[in-house]
Each structure stands twice: as structure tokens, then as C-alpha cells.
Amino acid sequence: EVQLVQSGAEVKKPGESLRISCQGSGYSFTSYWISWVRQKPGKGLEWMGRIDPDDSYTNYNPSFQGHVTISTDKSIRSAFLQWSSLKASDTAMYYCARQQAGNGDFDYWGQGTLVTVS
């Protein structure tokens, strides 16, 4: 069974750093990209960027470039989303999603990690 399991909810203060994780299981981890999607409270979905776990190649949405870093550790089948300096406007639910290599659709999603910055 394909699963993406994300790390738990976080409460942080502005200016703090944070790394959240997404661990895949039940499939060949390096055969699919992992994307991160933001959803602010009561709002829609925003694609932040993606990583190829095989070679760690990343693409970022220009709206998020420079503010977040996406990384991966294929030895532990995990992808990460990190901030060096959080802002209150980063308060949101963050989802990881599996993406077929070659810019496919998001066929499996993690359960989400709620990040609150206050």
C-alpha cells in the first residue's frame, strides 16, 4: 500500500527555523517525484515545488523560491520542506504529494502538516 506519512503539527515563532518531513512507503521511492503543496486556512491549493528523490533535482514555484528549501534523503525514503526564518504568513497546512516522474499528477498525498507561526 502506497503511503506518504508526514511529521506532526508545529507551533513556531516568527524568525524561527523549521523542517517538516514526508516519508514514503509501499513503492519505489526514487521512481516518483515529491511535491509540496500549501493550503492556507480556508483557502485553495498552491504548488510550492518538487524534488526528484533520485538525483535531488528541484523546481520551485517562483512565488516560493528563496523562502523555502526542498530536499530529500533517499536512504530513509523521506523528503523535507524547510524554512530558515518563518513568517506569520507561513501559517498553513502543508501537504506532500507523489508525482509521476515527467510532471505527472498527484496520485497520493500525505495527511498534511499544520504549521502555525505566532
Next chain:
Amino acid sequence: EIMLTQSPATLSFSPGERATLSCRASQSVSSYLAWYQQKPGQAPRLLFSDASNRATGIPARFSGSGSGTDFTLTISSLEPEDFAVYYCQQRSNWLLTFGPGTKVDFK
């Protein structure tokens, strides 16, 4: 950036009714359009890829159609569990974008 428009923002139906949801792209995305369903407190779920390819486990009452700039998601007879928010998403361009969503709620 390819913009996706979903209107109206909310549609109200009674169970058993037919629902037709629209998604329009600012430029052609060929058939590279997906539909997702999101219920409160849950992650989105893939319904259709490439406009009309039903994902695994999606009931046959759901259908997807369209190409180019105009796409439709149809639910032939609404079940209580279908009341949710529906998003379209394009993958024609490397910069992936979602529509703002259409909420299907009870009349």
C-alpha cells in the same frame, strides 16, 4: 503562469441531482488537466488525470471531459459523500497551477 478559473465558487444541490463543474484555462493545456476532491479535514484525492482518466477507486458516477481550455467534471447523481470542494490542476507547464476550487454543498 497558466491561470485556471472555476466558477461559480459554490454550487448547491440536493442528493440525487446531477452536478456539472467547470474549469477554464487561460491558454491551452491540451489534456493535461486533473481533478481533485477535498473534504473538510482531509487531503485532496485524485479523481481524474489527463481530463478523463478516472483514478483508481473513483465511482463511475464521476466523469471528466474536455481539452484545450475548457473542461468539465460531472457527477451524474450526487451521493451525500460527494459534497466537497473540487479543484482542477494543470500540468501542461512546469509551473503547476490549481484552480480556486468549486464547493458543492447542500441546497
